[in-house]
Amino acid sequence: MYRDILVIGAGVLGLSSALHLKRLNPDRKVLVIDKFGGPGQGNTAKSAGIFLNLFTTEINYLLSDSTIDWFFHLQNELGYNLSLRRCGYLYLLNEARYRRLKAPISKMRKKGIELRTFGKEDLKRMIPDLVTDFGEEETELMGLEPVEAGILGVKCGSVDTDALARSLEAEFLKLGGEVSYRITATRLIIRPERELGVPGEPFVWQDIRVAGAETSKGEILAGTTVVAAGVWSERLLDPIGFDALMRPKKRVIFVFKHSRLRRLRDARGFSEHNILPFTHIPEISVYMKADPAEGSIWLGCADDFGRGYGLEDDPQPEGELYSNNIYHALVRFLPCFENVRPVNMWAGQRAINRYDRIPVVAPAPGMIYVGSATGYGITKCDALGRTVAALDAGEKGVELFGGRRLKAADLGIETRNVGKEVFKV
Amino acid sequence: MYRDILVIGAGVLGLSSALHLKRLNPDRKVLVIDKFGGPGQGNTAKSAGIFLNLFTTEINYLLSDSTIDWFFHLQNELGYNLSLRRCGYLYLLNEARYRRLKAPISKMRKKGIELRTFGKEDLKRMIPDLVTDFGEEETELMGLEPVEAGILGVKCGSVDTDALARSLEAEFLKLGGEVSYRITATRLIIRPERELGVPGEPFVWQDIRVAGAETSKGEILAGTTVVAAGVWSERLLDPIGFDALMRPKKRVIFVFKHSRLRRLRDARGFSEHNILPFTHIPEISVYMKADPAEGSIWLGCADDFGRGYGLEDDPQPEGELYSNNIYHALVRFLPCFENVRPVNMWAGQRAINRYDRIPVVAPAPGMIYVGSATGYGITKCDALGRTVAALDAGEKGVELFGGRRLKAADLGIETRNVGKEVFKV
Incomplete structure (x- = not known):
């Protein structure tokens, strides 16, 4: 042929x-x-x-x-109905990351990329479930830094x-x-x-x-x-x-559907859609996506250093990756996840050009x-x-x-x- | 520990x-x-x-x-006796390659890298075994271009x-x-x-x-x-x-020891050692190294596009790589290899950063x-x-x-x- x-x-x-x-x-x-x-x-x-x-x-x-x-x-x-939703892409950043990103942010603004920034007080109001102050346990023992600022990309969102x-x-x-x-x-x-x-x-x-x-x-x-x-x-x-x-690397997505997550999912003020933007917390290698049609929240893990390379035909999410790993840190940032278990999960692979x-x-x-x-x-x-x-x-x-x-x-x-x-x- | x-x-x-x-x-x-x-x-x-x-x-x-x-x-x-021999590194180039390399060569000279260039007539005299004119069979049928010039790196050679x-x-x-x-x-x-x-x-x-x-x-x-x-x-x-x-790729080396190769091995005028420099003919992905102690010539093949990537613990030379592959073209450049078979061969791997x-x-x-x-x-x-x-x-x-x-x-x-x-x- x-x-x-x-x-x-x-x-x-x-x-x-x-x-x-x-x-x-x-x-x-x-x-x-x-x-x-x-x-x-x-x-x-x-x-x-x-x-x-x-x-x-x-x-x-x-x-x-x-x-x-x-x-x-x-x-x-x-x-074509692609279910396009310009709900924004929100980075929740600790102080050091936010400081480091100030120059790149101003570079992006100069290009004409529309960005909004949020301080701690804004974020507290708009995402009442987000904990923005950590105690000794989180910072000293676990090494976690609380969120200090948010950056929202306006021309961002989700597609079917x-x-x-x-x-x-x-x-x-x-x-x-x-x-x-x-x-x-x-x-x-x-x-x-x-x-x-x-x-x-x-x-x-x-x-x-x-x-x-x-x-x-x-x-x-x-x-x-x-x-x-x-x-x-x-x-x-x-x-x-x-x-x-x-080189291929696995990434895993977990799906949650729970009444306790409703307020998080329906975060207001970020876009006309009044839902949580696509939200990335680099401190814990986690991102979230609200799905208003399903009423769910997707939570993805895109860990890099420490996550092996290797092609898999049918990659599977590791059973404990959520329950005995992400969870410990996630509930410090978002206690609404406490005792909430995923209703679904899957894994895919992404090709990384290091x-x-x-x-x-x-x-x-x-x-x-x-x-x-x-x-x-x-x-x-x-x-x-x-x-x-x-x-x-x-x-x-x-x-x-x-x-x-x-x-x-x-x-x-x-x-x-x-x-x-x-x-x- | x-x-x-x-x-x-x-x-x-x-x-x-x-x-x-x-x-x-x-x-x-x-x-x-x-x-x-x-x-x-x-x-x-x-x-x-x-x-x-x-x-x-x-x-x-x-x-x-x-x-x-x-x-x-x-x-x-x-x-330490490292058997260092500054015999030079010689590229034998066709016209197109030589033209393309003129700018890089002058860049290297400006850095202070000592280079000598040789025309066809020089090469004919110094390497009498080298054929520098091809007929229709070589150029039209096989697609081979004859050697037009040589470039010799003077501060180059071999080490044990x-x-x-x-x-x-x-x-x-x-x-x-x-x-x-x-x-x-x-x-x-x-x-x-x-x-x-x-x-x-x-x-x-x-x-x-x-x-x-x-x-x-x-x-x-x-x-x-x-x-x-x-x-x-x-x-x-x-x-x-x-x-x-x-990424790892195999390379193969063949060793020849034959009276008919003596004149090639003992090429005069390139260095005080009066042996063939390390000689690379990119047209056929082949390089040669004269070993005066053993009286032999090593011939390496470093083919790239077409040669697969992949780690091997004990890579082996392909039996026919010399006899039914390199050989056909090699004897057009160097007829002294006619009917000469390798006495030894091995394969290694090199790590390539593409x-x-x-x-x-x-x-x-x-x-x-x-x-x-x-x-x-x-x-x-x-x-x-x-x-x-x-x-x-x-x-x-x-x-x-x-x-x-x-x-x-x-x-x-x-x-x-x-x-x-x-x-x-």
Whole structure:
């Protein structure tokens, strides 16, 4: 089987790439394959489903800010219900962190990123359940620092990732794209640029290119192969010696539904939605998301140093991670969680680029790899998809949704030029 | 068991680190452990044993140039016979590569790196076995470009890696250092900075540090743990979620001993030694080293894209890699290899940092990781060891052998500031 373009992975990055590739190449056959049974069923489905534009590097800001605009275009102009809710992204910070972030915050404000800051008194009033003064036990014994300030990103919020993946797939199919599920790519096919037709090729002295993939349903040859398989990409890339700079790490989400959490969930004054913003407490590596439809609160744990790297097909939440770990510190900040147990939990994996925590869109002969970094793939997916399509077309510049531009090569590996993200909690 | 400093790995990086750590801390107990039975028995023993200073980045130049000076100090002043031979490092380049490298070459010359260039006619005279004109079969069918020019790094050559590792060990032992062989570190021990003494620690909300290692001979606690285990480092670092930016790749070396290769081996005019310089032909991913003591030529293959990543404990050379692969192209450049078969071969692994191909010396609480990149660990080992010792001492600057200085943080990960190496063949 031959296709002009083969996209491996029907998560948000693969589908965004496919959509823009097909848009720029209406006459070329573009096929997306995925090992799962539908769009966005890998780690897209296991993510917290947030969008945010809180970055100090120009590239991260452009990628995320333009993708958020695209989400609202999808919902408001194209009619897809993505359950977009601009409820804000709130960082609850201790004094040292807040002081350290003052310069990055002013850098972000200069870019035009809308931010609100809250002092301890504001936070006490708006989140009555939050304890902002600690005793000796918390500070001396446990080493916890109380919250001193809050920073709210206004153009941030939540998106229904399932609806997002389906809308991207629908737009792609509308243009004549083709999607096949339950097909696993098992190996990238490497061919010499100039085939001799003798046994043993490719030889080390030949220039080589990716010519498609072997899959669980046979060989698919392609002019361009886009590897957008998220954390699973290493299974395809390691054997051909292509290092995409990404390593997989588990993250776990717990779901709570309890009358005692209602006041927390319905925190007023942060946005017109009058619900708790997406709230991150870096002191304990925890973030929370209020889900008004379900009446629940999601609590995610994105611990980093100490949490091992390693690809898992079916990652599971550790039973005690909440009850005998997060819980001890969480109830010091939010006593409303006392004796409240999760009603549901799951684990996913995120691909981390330790070097600069900025996405990678990198070409190799016959191939383009696209991957996000540190779990912020959803909020950058449209811009990354447009970058893939521009690279494939041999264009140096990428026009993002809304007309802003970036240089495609900046997201590459040898040509990388992205700066360093200094907004790090 | 407790030691002030535990160094994992007795290769050239581990032993250099241990030596300088002990030198700066004569009263602290420094222990080096290694899974092999002696110094430098891992991939140090499998390397080609070269030193070179051909780099355009200031950091790579400082690391390598000062380490070469240290090697000559070890041999000439301290009396270790390292079989140092400044025979030069010769790149044989096609026209396009030579053109592309003109700017990097002039950059290196400005730094003071001594380089000689040779035209086709020079090369023909000095290496009579080299074919410099190709026919249609080579260029059209095989896609090979003939050699147009040569670049020779003068302050480059070969070193006996076994003698080097033993001399570093001897200097370390002389200062009162301690080395234990046949001990495998199986796991880094992680402890909270502030222990509560309750089950389940460390918790995600605790600050953690590396407190030593579990080994095949019991637990070794340490104030500082230096991870210098080469490609094996990932077995220790992945479980604690520390990405050292390095991935392992195999490289293979073949040894030839044949009367027909004598003229090639004894190429005159490149150095006072009147032997073939260390010679790299990037067009076919091959390098050669003449060994006058053995009368042999070593031929290494360092293919990259297409050669898979993956840690192997006992990597083996592929049987056909020479006979049905390299050979086809090699004999077009050097017909003296016709029907000559290797008398020996082995494989090792090198740790590749795809991002910038520059070494990493990166601290984490209680730990320092040191790793080189792209197989150039030997030629930078002394400077990297001094960087480890400076970091451990909390010093920002590193004084290299000979008095030049670099900033330790520049080789870190979050603080990385190394530039990009533009001398890439």
